[in-house]
Every structure is written in C-alpha cells, then in structure tokens.
Amino acid sequence: MSIDSARTHSVEIVPCLDDPRCYRWIIRARSGAVVEHSPYAFVTSNGARISGECWMREHFDEGRGG
Known part of the structure; x- marks a missing residue:
C-alpha cells in the first residue's frame, strides 16, 4: 500500500x-475520508497510480477550479 x-x-x-x-x-480527503475509488482493477500498481493521479487532477485540482 502506498x-x-x-x-x-x-x-x-x-x-x-x-x-x-x-x-x-x-482518493482520500485530507481528513482520511474516501471520496472516490477506481471502478476497476489494474494489472500493475503503476497503472493504478497513473489513473488515480489523473482522476484526482481532473476532479479535485484546486488550481483548475475543481
């Protein structure tokens, strides 16, 4: 887990x-609450990380008004 x-x-x-x-x-809020999770599994942890980071940028990036 990372x-x-x-x-x-x-x-x-x-x-x-x-x-x-x-x-x-x-994806967790600063409080630790789960706010989103992947809808499917990834074969590699790196694949999951890339997808999660992209999802977080698209939906929660404060710099983009999200």
Missing part, C-alpha cells in the same frame, strides 16, 4: 480484494 500526498486529497494504491495480483486506487 500513498501520494496532494494539497487536499491523496491517492492510495491498494491490492484488489477480488484479485490480489491486481491493484486499485482510492
């Missing part, structure tokens, strides 16, 4: 519960 910090949100990469060989991302 966490990358952002201003108000963070992306956490976790093993998939359905298939431990795969990974999912979770």
Whole structure:
C-alpha cells in the first residue's frame, strides 16, 4: 500500500480484494475520508497510480477550479 500526498486529497494504491495480483486506487480527503475509488482493477500498481493521479487532477485540482 502506498500513498501520494496532494494539497487536499491523496491517492492510495491498494491490492484488489477480488484479485490480489491486481491493484486499485482510492482518493482520500485530507481528513482520511474516501471520496472516490477506481471502478476497476489494474494489472500493475503503476497503472493504478497513473489513473488515480489523473482522476484526482481532473476532479479535485484546486488550481483548475475543481
């Protein structure tokens, strides 16, 4: 499990519960509350990280008014 910090949100990469060989991302608010999670699993943790970071930028990037 790993966490990358952002201003108000963070992306956490976790093993998939359905298939431990795969990974999912979770976006958490600064308080630790889950605000979004990946709709499907990724074969690599890096793939999950890239998707989670893109999702976070698109939906929660304060610099873009999100």
